[in-house]
Amino acid sequence: MQQVIGFILEIEKLKGVTRKVKPLGLDRYENSAEHSWQLALMAWSLQPYAPQPVAMDRVLRMLLVHDIGEIDTGDTMVFVQGGWAERKQDELQAVRRIFGLLPAELAEEMLAFWQEFEEGTTPEARYANAIDRAMPALLNLNNGGQSWKENGISYERVAGRIRGQIEDGCPALWQYLEPKLAAAKDAGFFGA
């Protein structure tokens, strides 16, 4: 049991990993733990819009573990250009260390979910990735583009970076977002 408790106290650190967007109405940056919770509920509630049947249990588990590597690497904004291969390598090393705190069977199970999400090839992983890409855009659409502006991110970079994965994993979600992003562009929500 002490081994598992050690893991639970280690992942506690994800509450202190901050992202670039602020929760609506709060004057602080979002952390990756609360973000992961919201993604799970977003995936669950958007299930009727998945383009094909997905095993929601697998989606939820992927989203619960997908950011755990950031405990060692920190969060990197998805719009940062270059260095992604190294970053992903560092994250893999991180999750190996962190899941490695658990008994082998559990460690392998969680690592497999983390890798399925990263590879993004199963219907579940593609859907989960679409959710992960869409959520920060949804927050920015509702806070005047706070993190886009603070980080000088243009409309073209946002649309170019998130469109492919959202359209692939949940086309209906992209159809919802596309006109809203265009309107946000006209309203001056973007940087650069």
Add this chain to the structure above:
Amino acid sequence: MQQVIGFILEIEKLKGVTRKVKPLGLDRYENSAEHSWQLALMAWSLQPYAPQPVAMDRVLRMLLVHDIGEIDTGDTMVFVQGGWAERKQDELQAVRRIFGLLPAELAEEMLAFWQEFEEGTTPEARYANAIDRAMPALLNLNNGGQSWKENGISYERVAGRIRGQIEDGCPALWQYLEPKLAAAKDAGFFGA
């Protein structure tokens, strides 16, 4: 889709509902969103210690929604005495309002998970409740009893309040915690 997005933006507010314990190493209070995320992972990783087989998918979903009513009611420390019937009634009203933002089928599904957790009679709900009771104790055991001291909570009140549900839903977890709580008593981690 706008209906579901409205729900996702409404539950955003759980990130601003603060609890009485501070995340380890951080000088702020924990919020109920990040707490819910950690409970899900705690339940998952302690599965080998469940006293009987539990459908983990159901446990995870219960823990993801169990605190959503606090968006309207706020968090109440489990050691507060009296007024629980009214509080639970208020929470039920709250989750009816919040899940009610969703299409009916989803609303009923989430409400059913919330109610199953509250009733605490199925093996899954009993296990989930044990996890919910144990997590803040685990944090207090690792931060010198911060929230017990700040709120003047005695060892007797902690043990008296959490023992029953933890022992019922996950006896091995209580066996782990009991000697640690006794040692914490000797070390002066409690208030009152």
